[in-house]
Amino acid sequence: MPLKPERLRAITIDLDDTLWPIGPVIQRAEAALQAWLAEHAPAVALHFDRKGMLALRAQVERDLQHVAHDLTAWRKETLRRALQHAGCDAALAEPAFDVFFAERNRVEFYADALPALDRLAARWPLIALSNGNADPARIDNLAGRLSAWISAREVGVGKPDRRIFDAARVQARCEPQQVLHVGDDFALDVIGAHHAGMATAWVRRADGPVASAGVEPDWRGQDLLSLCEALRV
Incomplete structure (x- = not known):
């Protein structure tokens, strides 16, 4: 299913191995x-x-x-x-x-990450959504590009549990179908967000085994700048 940027009201995005190698x-x-x-x-x-x-x-x-x-x-x-x-x-x-x-919390971003975040944040609120324990407030060049961040630790469950995705879209004041979730992990990010009713973008930076469970991402690519092109930003 192709992405439909005109329907989006917010983007949630994974951190580790999506914005930087962990x-x-x-x-x-x-x-x-x-x-x-x-x-x-x-x-x-x-x-x-x-x-x-x-x-x-x-x-x-x-x-x-x-x-x-x-x-x-x-x-x-x-x-x-x-x-x-x-x-x-x-x-x-x-x-x-x-x-x-x-x-x-001292990370080295992928070369495409910060330019892409700037392009995405110019159009939609960006909410970090992570199972990890990174603190965006302590990571140079990250917090100012995000509208909010939600972690498994604070919600009490991690991806792919629907409740963490629901917490993000409530934060964004959106319906599930108005949110695009972006992440690298097929099982946690793509399948989890799909079952939560969100659109999905799979950033597959490295080849590896995939358990599809009958789910197809709305977009797949190797970097975030390609996603920006697909979203026309």
């Missing part, structure tokens, strides 16, 4: 965290190498499935358990997470 961000943030722990809680490094920390994180995810939408809670609890196990002050989890979070 892999390098997390690697850098975890390296900064490990350096901080080596200085302030060196016993943690003696008890947990990278593989051990990943195993602990996996256990936390299993234990805290009721807050699966809250990546910050998972990170903090992993740190707390690691510190406690190593005989360190568990209260260090807060400043340790702050180090991680500062780097987590």
Whole structure:
């Protein structure tokens, strides 16, 4: 189904791997965290190498499935358990997470992202909609281009749950069919938004497996500037 820009009243947009690659961000943030722990809680490094920390994180995810939408809670609890196990002050989890979070919000945008956001924001309100824990207010050059941002953590559920999409369109004061959702993840973004009644744009920056579930995006392409062309902005 072709996009119909004349019907749109707002655009919701994913963040990680749609506006910037998340892999390098997390690697850098975890390296900064490990350096901080080596200085302030060196016993943690003696008890947990990278593989051990990943195993602990996996256990936390299993234990805290009721807050699966809250990546910050998972990170903090992993740190707390690691510190406690190593005989360190568990209260260090807060400043340790702050180090991680500062780097987590230092991103390098895809070359097309900011120019495209400017073009889109000139015509429609843009609302960030993310399962991640990025803070747009702390990311250089992002907050001023957005009308609002909604996270799984604040809503209590993540994509593809319809409720997070509903929260965004209520924020925009629109009906579902008046909203276009833009994202890179087929299952979370395309299928989720489709079932919420929204138009969908799939930014497929890299080839990979696709589970279509009988759903076709209204638009697909490799970058956001191509989407701007399709929307005639």
